[in-house]
Amino acid sequence: MNALDHGSSEGDLWTTLRTSTRARIGLGRAGDALPTSRLLEFRAAHAAARDAVHRELDVAALTQQMEHANLGSPLIVQSRACDRGEYLRRPDLGRLPTGLAHLLASASDIGIVLADGLSAHALEEHGVPAARAIVDALPRHLSVAQPVIATSARVALGDHIGAALDVQTVVVLIGERPGLSFADSLGLYVTHHPRPGRSDSERNCVSNVHPPDGLGYAQAARVVTSLVDGARRLGRSGVELKDTSERVAVEGADTGRGSGG
Incomplete structure (x- = not known):
């Protein structure tokens, strides 16, 4: 030793x-x-x-969580991957839905999709509180469509769902690839004017949502709200869209100090 x-x-x-990191440092010999x-x-x-x-997603338990959080009763969408094994072997199938006929066009401003992705545990642990924080942070004049739970899903499945719901912007909350420091990290993906065929460069991601060690729900919701507002102003999401939530917060604090003097 x-x-x-x-x-x-x-x-x-x-x-x-x-005590300040989950990384494996100073392991010794x-x-x-x-x-x-x-x-x-x-x-x-x-x-x-x-x-x-x-791990398979417990859809019934997640549905109950969403109803208790007053997010509404979700619609369920399954990708074309038949099971977790096929889902892991065939990422392309996770991007395609088995059917969307039960999704009715709502013409809402925002669609919210809770997807299992590569960590159902992350979605079960953080999906509902993160979604609740986003809904609470959105401006009151924006309408939100009936939420959707997507199983064996990749991020791009949200493009099909958003198009079927006819929403202006879709926010996909999805379990991120587990690491060796944590296995419950959630990613939030914002896509404006969702439609099949959107590329990854046409969406924005807020990653590492897993309090208390990762990004908190309220902070993540502020970033998502900033991205939604920016996308509506710019007319698109993706690499040209930048998060301005921190700048707005700082400017607001400066304004508050000035008026107080």
């Missing part, structure tokens, strides 16, 4: 640094390998990531 495993001042430094405890932690994290990828 080296000094990192003997409670020295150097070891104490790494212990302090670990046992001969020419990792200490057994660190190796077991790594294997446990890897197993959690694999479980998250293969």
Whole structure:
């Protein structure tokens, strides 16, 4: 064992640094390998990531969560991937719906899609509170369509759903690829004028939503609201659209201080 495993001042430094990051830092050594405890932690994290990828979404439980949060009773859309195995082998099938005839055009401003993606656990843990925060943050004059739950879904499935709902902007909340530090990260994708064939460069992403270690719901909702407003002004989403939420917050704080003086 080296000094990192003997409670020295150097070891104490790494212990302090670990409280501010989920990254694996200062792991120490046992001969020419990792200490057994660190190796077991790594294997446990890897197993959690694999479980998250293969886990099926509990649609009934998520539906109940959404109804309790006053988000409405969701519509359900299934991709063309028959099961998780095919979903992982065939990303293209996760981008295509089995059918959308039950989605009626609403001509609403915003559509919200909760998709399992690569981590159903992330959606079950953070999807409903994130969606609730977004709805609460949106300006009151914007209408929101009936929400949709999408299973075995990739981000682009939201383009088909948004087009079928006839919404101006679709926001897809989707479980992100699990890492070895966390397996419950949620991504929020904003696409203006959604339609099949949209490229990734035509949408904006707010990633790493998983409080308390990642982005919080309220902050993520502010960014999404800023992107929605910007897309409506610009007429499109994507690489030309930038998040201005932090600048607006700073300008608002400056204005408040000025008026108070």
